[in-house]
Amino acid sequence: MQIKQIRNATIIVEYADKKFLIDPMLAEKGTYPAFPNTIRQDQRNPIVNLPISVEQIINVDAVILTHLHLDHFDEAAQKILPKDIKMYVQNEEEAKEVRNIGFQDVEVLQEDTVFKGIQLAKTKGEHGRGEELLKLMGEVCGVVFKHSSEKTLYVAGDTVWYEGVQEELDTHTPDIIVVNGGDNQVPEFGSLIMGKEDIYEVYKAAPDAKIIVVHMEAVNHWGLSREELKDSMKEKEMDSRVLVPDDGESYTF
Template sequence: MQITQLRNATIVVAYDDCRILVDPMLADQGAIPPFKWLTGQRRRNPIVPLPAGTADHLAGITHALITHCRKGHVDHLDRAGTRWLRERDVPVLCMPGDADFLRRRGLDVQPLNAAGSTPFRNGIITPIPCRHGEGWIGRFMMHGYGYHIEQADAPSVYIAGDTVLTIDVRRCITERRPDVSVVPAGGASMDFGAELIMDDEQVLALAQLGSGVFIANHLEALDHCPVRRATLRQRAEQLGLSSRLQVPEDGEALTFTRA
């Protein structure tokens, strides 16, 4: 199994006969308005381009997987990503609550089971609830879901989605014990209110709970995500977690084999 970090939360999870595109934000650099306005220097999003070789990484995509997309979450499915999926008629796996929203955009929607696991390929996909921010700011967010993917011939993968560190996230790590966990680490926040996703401190605390490999993403691509890759790597080294916390660059592919 191979996981390629494209940009922000957009990754490709590749098996021998299946390539899953997760949360495609495929817009050009600067095509999306800022998320933070009360700053000295506003920056349009994404603040970086897609990496070189993106077309090659997207070649042969067989499915898409969406963690959340309503209420303006264009950093997980933007117009460019929607158009790319529609033009190629890619089957889109999502939660039932997002299905009508995606159908209205002309996508081939295949809703997953909200109450349990859904058969997929040689195994199952199980939804794990997210909490996209605490306090009053959380009431305005689309919380969405992460996914635990188990396959008979590959390591298990937990794609956390946009979430802070919650009981559900902790339980997934300690009880399901995924071999690989892809987690947001950017510490995103708006002009006011609490953080919307995990930051470096929460990601490191989560990695200390688990036994598998963690991949940090949602980094250095949006104007409201302040955590830097260098900071996360340095803190992981200080805690003795460098071998288990991977912080890939955009365009970098990581390969995992079943133990």
């Protein structure tokens, strides 16, 4: 297994000899305006460049979209990705939307999906805290990868720590966990994804797992820097099991 951090939530997972692109945001730096009603309104998104070429990024066997927010499936990705590539989405409503863009091979993730011998299981998530914010942000998911030749991988997606994540850890006992940990904020409501304390809860709940933290410092409303997270990890002696990749960095397990 190899996991390569591209930018924001965009990662490439090489697993059982297949390559998956997760949550592609492929636009050039500064293409889109800042997300409204958030901090850093003077910074256009994405706020950093891609670390490798788009051609390298899209050379994959399948694409997984945990949800359709701009920073997970942007207009550039919609135009650049081959329309016949295998696409996995979280529900039928989003499948219809992706098909309407022109993609021809779109499948809704289930808890027992199989792609070329690889088990894919859709997982729960909550994109923030509080009924009003959850309604505003909409449904999200993560995905677990399983194969006899590989360690179990859990990509949590845009979620905070809550009992649903604990349930997924209990169900799947993953060896590797990827969390979106930039603590992105809407000031009126609070955190949209995991921050330092959420990541610490994952760390405690999965004592044998390696944790990779992505979705950091790439869109205007990030709330937690890599440096601050690394300092917190050292204080809590978490740094032996928690990895914080730079864009373009990869890990092999």
